[in-house]
Amino acid sequence: MxxxxxxxxxxxxxxxxxxxxxxxxxxxxxxxxxxxxxxxxxxxxxxxxxxxxxxxxxxxxxxxxxxxxxxxxxxxxxxxxxARPFDGVEQTLAALKQAGYGLAICSNAFAGHIESVLTAIGLCQYFDTIGSLNLGADKIEVIRKLSHHTGWDKACMVGDRIFDIQAARANGIPFIGCEYGYAPEEIQDADVVVREAAEIYGAVETLI
Missing domain, CATH: 1.10.150 (DNA polymerase; domain 1)
Incomplete structure (x- = not known):
């Protein structure tokens, strides 16, 4: 699976x-x-x-x-x-990879910028798939195309803005909202709200 x-x-x-x-x-x-x-x-x-x-x-x-x-x-x-990742992010990504999850990016940026950012914060090696504006006009379309590309059986979205939760809902996948991000008021209707990145692994295990 x-x-x-x-x-x-x-x-x-x-x-x-x-x-x-x-x-x-x-x-x-x-x-x-x-x-x-x-x-x-x-x-x-x-x-x-x-x-x-x-x-x-x-x-x-x-x-x-x-x-x-x-x-x-x-x-x-x-x-x-x-440039720095949030505390606990790299450890969480490593744990998810170790547990057999595929990791993908869904961003409102273009591919070149995404790669530059991931390189700057030292996280490139964890992601096998990059979903950018090169794939679609918004995150709803990007996730849809990621689904076709990867052929996943189960997935969830992790983000901190309203358009992240909207993209997850439109594609029928659960959403983990990051309260430590830049718009905590926008993600309170998430399936799970996490206060720090270290909580993401447990939320993923609960949802999928």
Missing amino acids: KRYVIFDIDGTLNRTDLYAVEAYQKALAKRNWNIGREEIISCIGLSPSAIVNRLFGSLENDELETWRRDIREYESILMKDR
Whole structure:
């Protein structure tokens, strides 16, 4: 029987705020925008286009390309020294692999960015399947395609945002909500809510 655990990245595996807040503040300062830390954190986990819509409404093509380049450059520099997973994440992933679970990523980012983040936080080796925006327009479609690709018999989703739980529900799989992430109020209807990453293994065993 194929059993898979599908993970969001930002706010679930990755302590994104350690570098992303400053990266966004630097890019915004170049444009004479001043947006507070909490507003930036509220964007973590959104798709690139949704972040632009929230911060600017819209950008012309040239402005959009420059914005994306600035964010990539600032994050790349800051990630080298600051990128970290949440406490207990690596031990949990290792335990799940040891128990025979397949591990997959489902993210609102593109594949190149996902690989860079997983490399920076030292977790690439645990994931055999990456579900990114290269597979679909949103996480609902990404999970559906991951299901076809892996042929799992049972699976569950682990995440920290409302669109994670919506994607799990739309695909008929249980959801583990990470209260330690960036939007704990959004995941209180999860099948299981965990307060720290070390609790994920037990939640997975309970659900699948």
